[in-house]
Amino acid sequence: MSLVIIKRAIPEVFMGAVSKDTTNAKDYLAEIEKRFVKSDKAETNTILKSLISMKYKGNDNIKKYIIEMSNLASKHKALKLDLHEDLLVHLILISLPVQFNHFKE
Template identity: 70%
Template sequence: MSLMIIKRDISEAFRGAISKRITSAKEFLAEMEKRFAKSDKVETNTLFQSLISMKYKGKGNVREYIMEMSNIASKLKALKLELSDDLLAHLVLISLPAQFSQFKIS
């Protein structure tokens, strides 16, 4: 596919963001990939925010809820933000409603 066809078919906002030095479709696609690369910092922030703001609403299985929190912690670990088991346990307990107070104490 030629660069002219690609430039013609995409939005002006993207065309204006790309350098005039680019002369091939391959260079153009590489530049687009660099500009829109996934940011690990953003993903880490989003996952961590999700984890600390989770609250069990009393619907569904508590075990599945805890596994969901553990899954998020695993994703954070893959992004080089490892939470200790103790911290994860505290986050789980904090997120449980008052009806689990006996469970929280023990």
């Protein structure tokens, strides 16, 4: 009975994503979940792109900007892709304008 209710509630567009041989609600929902799982690779790509392309524009507090970059790195770490601390420092330094970047050798 649960399966009939679920099939009536789910839009027809998703019906093709699940095998017609599924006979119980639990398996049916598990198949739908497998088909529409969020891709960690896509999220990793998005976070890494934003981390690399960030530039300090001088509008906000520099400390707030660095914390924002650190938070992005933490999200990356949560996806089990750890950025080395030296790399994060390097990304922060190259994203700063020249007047803040007197540490370059």
